Amino acid sequence: MYKCAVLALATALFFAFAPPAEGAPSDAEGGDVGAASDAEVAAAADPAGDADADPAGDAEAVEVDADVDAGLRATVLTLAPAKAGTYTLVDERGRTIAEGLALGEGKTHALQLTPGIYRVIDEQQLEHPLVVAGTVELIWDGMGVLPVEAYERRELQLAFLELALAQQGPPNIKHPSTQRPRRNRRVWASPLASTLAPGIGQVINGQGGKGVGLLFATVASLTGSIVLYNMPSDGTRPLGKEYARLIGYGVLSTAVPMLWIYAITDAYAHAHEPAREVVPAVDHKVRLSVNRTMTVGFRADVNRPGFYDNWSVSLMGQATRRLSVGVSDLSLAVGKDVDIPEFGQFGLRADYRVYDRGRLWIDLGLGVAMQVVSSRPSQALDPEVAIEKNDLRFGATPYGVVDLRVFPVNHLSLDFSPRLSVPVTTRWFSAGRALPRFAPNLELGGGVSVYF
Numbered sequence: 317m318y319k320c321a322v323l324a325l326a327t328a329l330f331f332a333f334a335p336p337a338e339g340a341p342s343d344a345e346g347g348d349v350g351a352a353s354d355a356e357v358a359a360a361a362d363p364a365g366d367a368d369a370d371p372a373g374d375a376e377a378v379e380v381d382a383d384v385d386a387g388l389r390a391t392v393l394t395l396a397p398a399k400a401g402t403y404t405l406v407d408e409r410g411r412t413i414a415e416g417l418a419l420g421e422g423k424t425h426a427l428q429l430t431p432g433i434y435r436v437i438d439e440q441q442l443e444h445p446l447v448v449a450g451t452v453e454l455i456w457d458g459m460g461v462l463p464v465e466a467y468e469r470r471e472l473q474l475a476f477l478e479l480a481l482a483q484q485g486p487p488n489i490k491h492p493s494t495q496r497p498r499r500n501r502r503v504w505a506s507p508l509a510s511t512l513a514p515g516i517g518q519v520i521n522g523q524g525g526k527g528v529g530l531l532f533a534t535v536a537s538l539t540g541s542i543v544l545y546n547m548p549s550d551g552t553r554p555l556g557k558e559y560a561r562l563i564g565y566g567v568l569s570t571a572v573p574m575l576w577i578y579a580i581t582d583a584y585a586h587a588h589e590p591a592r593e594v595v596p597a598v599d600h601k602v603r604l605s606v607n608r609t610m611t612v613g614f615r616a617d618v619n620r621p622g623f624y625d626n627w628s629v630s631l632m633g634q635a636t637r638r639l640s641v642g643v644s645d646l647s648l649a650v651g652k653d654v655d656i657p658e659f660g661q662f663g664l665r666a667d668y669r670v671y672d673r674g675r676l677w678i679d680l681g682l683g684v685a686m687q688v689v690s691s692r693p694s695q696a697l698d699p700e701v702a703i704e705k706n707d708l709r710f711g712a713t714p715y716g717v718v719d720l721r722v723f724p725v726n727h728l729s730l731d732f733s734p735r736l737s738v739p740v741t742t743r744w745f746s747a748g749r750a751l752p753r754f755a756p757n758l759e760l761g762g763g764v765s766v767y768f
Contacts, residue, residue, distance in 0.1 A: 329753075388602030391448050396424040401439040408433040411702050420458075506583035514576050517583025532545035534575045541568035551620045559612055562623045567609040574730050577764055581724040594675055596723045600767035603640060605630040607733060607763030613751055624745040626756075630665065638669040645685040656748035659689040667719065671716040677729065685737075687711040689744055711741035716739060723763065733761030 397401065400420030405413040405427070413434065414552075418426050429448050436444040436456065446461045448454065453464040462470075502520055514534040518527030544565040551557070585592055610625035632642035645663035665683030672678075691707040708731030715736035726728065738756045751757060 318498070321690075324690060338620060362685065376541055389467065389486050390428045391450055392426055392428050393434075393446075393455075394424050394426045394455040394464070395419055395436065397436075397438075399438075399458055400535075403439075403683070404436050404580075406437065408435075410652045413575045448620065488621065500586040500587065503584070504587075505589040507580045510576075510579040510583040511615070514579035517579065518586070521583060521586045523586065530575060531581045534572060537568045537575060543563055544568065549620055555621070558621055562612045565753055566612070566760065570610070570760075571606055574762055577728075578724055579617045581728055585725050594723055595726055596672065596675065596729070597727050597767040598637065598672060600634055600727070602768045603630075603632045603634070603642075603765050604768070605632070605644075605731065605763055605765040607731065607761050609733070609735070609759045609761040611759040613755065613757055613758045615749075622638060622749050623748050624751060626745050627639045628661065630664070633668065636673075640667045640669075641665070644683055649744070657689050657691040657744060658679070659687045661685055675723040677719075677721040677723075679717075679721065681717045681719060682715075683717065684714045687713075689742075709741070711739065711743060713737050713739040713741075713743050715759075717761070727767045728742075729765045729767070731763045732764055735759050735761060 322713070350352070366651060369712040395405070395417065397403065397420050401418075402422075403417045403419050404415040404752050405417070407413055410588045413429070414425070419425060422735060431449045432447075433692040434448060440604070444456075444458070447457055448461070454461050455464050455467045456462075472599045506517035508517070509520055510530075513531060515527035515529070515531030518530060521527075528656050538725065544561050547561060581708045585594065606627070606629055608627050610623065612621050612623055615622040621734060626647055628644065630642065630644035632638045632640040632644070642665065643662060645661055646663035647661045649659050649661075662682050663685040665681055667681040669677055669679050687710070688708045689711060691709070715737035716733050720732040721729040722732075736756065736758055739751060739753050741751050741753050743753075
């Protein structure tokens with residue numbers, strides 16, 4: 317309503333100050349304005365009078381408002397909206413002038429109207445007010461009313477602009493395959509630097525805090541393990557402190573290679589621009605793992621507990637998305653002295669993955685580690701005494717394990733594997749150390765796995 321009131325006021329001012337139409341008789345000349353107007357309207361109402369008139373190109377035949385007021389000249393208005401649809405034209409009193417007009421996409425419709433305020437109603441029942449004034453041929457393009465000459469001039473300018481853009485062609489951009497890729501030297505420089513000194517690759521990647529932290533943690537772990545290893549073990553230290561020393565040595569000595577590997581792989585992952593998102597290889601076929609297990613237990617001297625560790629290799633195949641089976645605990649120990657037995661170790665194992673969100677996996681596993689132990693007898697002093705044959709023994713140690721796997725890159729994980737084992741026979745470790753049968757022990761494991 318507000319828009320209609322403003323438009324009505326504008327129309328009133330227009331008619332109040334508008335000069336007489338060109339060619340129309342003035343009052344001074346004594347002309348009969350009313351008679352002339354009636355004659356023009358009567359002539360426009362005759363469809364056969366000007367059959368070739370078409371102000372909008374291929375527009376439909378011109379319609380005439382039957383309620384043209386006497387004394388007002390008719391104006392041709394062409395409806396040519398860009399949006400296709402069905403439109404209705406009503407006057408300011410709400411009377412329907414034309415309805416059901418299919419317009420848009422080149423379809424237009426011309427009407428001959430008296431000056432006044434009108435409304436075009438589209439399919440969404442949105443009203444578009446427009447003002448018809450004067451005798452100039454007008455056109456409504458869906459946004460506003462323009463003289464036909466101005467509309468045609470605008471359309472011509474748009475056509476020239478489109479033609480110029482078409483002739484200019486697309487911008488001169490080289491195909492990606494012809495451009496020389498920008499070398500990112502950090503992809504190889506960062507992991508190489510972290511191989512030489514953990515954390516330096518992170519500094520190159522702009523992660524100074526992480527790099528300094530990794531360097532400090534690795535150096536501290538290495539220094540701590542060396543100090544704990546070289547501390548005397550003569551039985552004079554309290555039993556609790558001796559256990560703490562051995563456990564600390566095992567944890568720190570295992571942390572050194574794991575921190576180093578993490579620094580290398582993390583430097584590689586963050587050297588790319590942008591940094592690659594880590595997506596663990598859930599659908600892998602084979603997992604190759606290198607693991608170190610360690611435990612602390614009693615020896616013959618109760619005041620001197622022993623440190624037992626073993627390095628082993630596992631090769632596991634993924635049977636289903638969560639179940640893996642294969643051979644594990646593959647290791648070999650060769651005794652340098654006659655009194656130290658040699659043994660070969662192998663095992664069978666099954667793992668079930670109970671959690672795999674983001675970079676963290678959790679596996680539960682059951683397995684058995686088996687050993688074939690060979691003891692070499694001492695050389696007899698009498699050369700005539702027959703040499704005894706090697707003594708072969710078989711051993712087995714069942715265990716349960718929890719594997720916590722953290723992925724710094726897609727196909728590699730760092731593993732933390734606490735497990736509980738109970739040997740059913742004497743279990744041998746490196747350096748000739750052994751645990752008696754039926755002696756349950758908690759082992760701490762750490763290692764790295766690669767997924768294929």
